[in-house]
Amino acid sequence: MDVDPGVMLDLLDIGNAGLGFLNSAIGVGGLVGVALAFALVGRKRLASDFAVGLILIGLGLGLIGVWPTTVAALLLMGVFGIGNTLVDVSGMTLMQRAAPEEVLARVFGVLESLLLLTVGLGALVAPLLVILSYFMGPRPMDLVFSPAEVLAVFLSVRYSTSLPRVPSPPLAGGRPRTPGLPTGRPPDQG
Numbered sequence: 001m002d003v004d005p006g007v008m009l010d011l012l013d014i015g016n017a018g019l020g021f022l023n024s025a026i027g028v029g030g031l032v033g034v035a036l037a038f039a040l041v042g043r044k045r046l047a048s049d050f051a052v053g054l055i056l057i058g059l060g061l062g063l064i065g066v067w068p069t070t071v072a073a074l075l076l077m078g079v080f081g082i083g084n085t086l087v088d089v090s091g092m093t094l095m096q097r098a099a100p101e102e103v104l105a106r107v108f109g110v111l112e113s114l115l116l117l118t119v120g121l122g123a124l125v126a127p128l129l130v131i132l133s134y135f136m137g138p139r140p141m142d143l144v145f146s147p148a149e150v151l152a153v154f155l156s157v158r159y160s161t162s163l164p165r166v167p168s169p170p171l172a173g174g175r176p177r178t179p180g181l182p183t184g185r186p187p188d189q190g
Contacts (some may be wrong), residue, residue: 012064012073018036025074029060029081037089046097049090056083 012018033053040049045137064073099107 012068012070014070014073017072020072022077024076026081026084029078029083031081032078033082033085033089036083040086040090041093046090046094047088050094051073053083053086053088054092056080057087059083 014022040046043049050129056079060078060083060188065075067076095111096104096179
């Protein structure tokens with residue numbers, strides 16, 4: 001996910017080089033998120049990690065409207081990058097644990113189709129939001145949509161707690177085994 005150039009240029013007045021720095025901050029946050037994701041791989045409560053990642057994304061974007069300074073934006077884009085990585089890793093792991101192996105490819109096909117559908121819907125809605133932002137300014141828009149995202153996270157967490165629990169995959173060498181990936185041990189000879 002990239003930084004929206006129009007909003008950042010209007011809100012921060014940082015120029016094109018500043019947009020590059022903001023995107024770099026997302027990448028640095030992503031590296032920190034990878035380290036956190038390694039620590040979370042064996043956990044059974046990945047839904048809460050997914051929710052934390054979504055909240056970090058919302059905070060990273062939403063608080064720029066509160067503190068529209070370059071230094072704060074760099075730090076908040078790092079927070080955004082951490083959240084984005086946590087969402088990617090925990091979300092994909094949850095999908096692999098929840099879906100039977102026979103239908104896993106179809107599940108990912110549906111997930112990717114929904115992703116592309118939302119990208120298309122975003123392309124339809126974005127011009128309306130740009131027009132609204134022109135009249136309201138970027139800060140009020142940011143302050144409206146970030147709490148809406150956090151509310152959506154809490155509602156989805158509430159829904160996800162009502163879903164049946166899926167057992168974790170069997171352990172191989174003390175680590176969770178993902179179907180289709182080698183366990184690090186030679187196959188049985190026989």
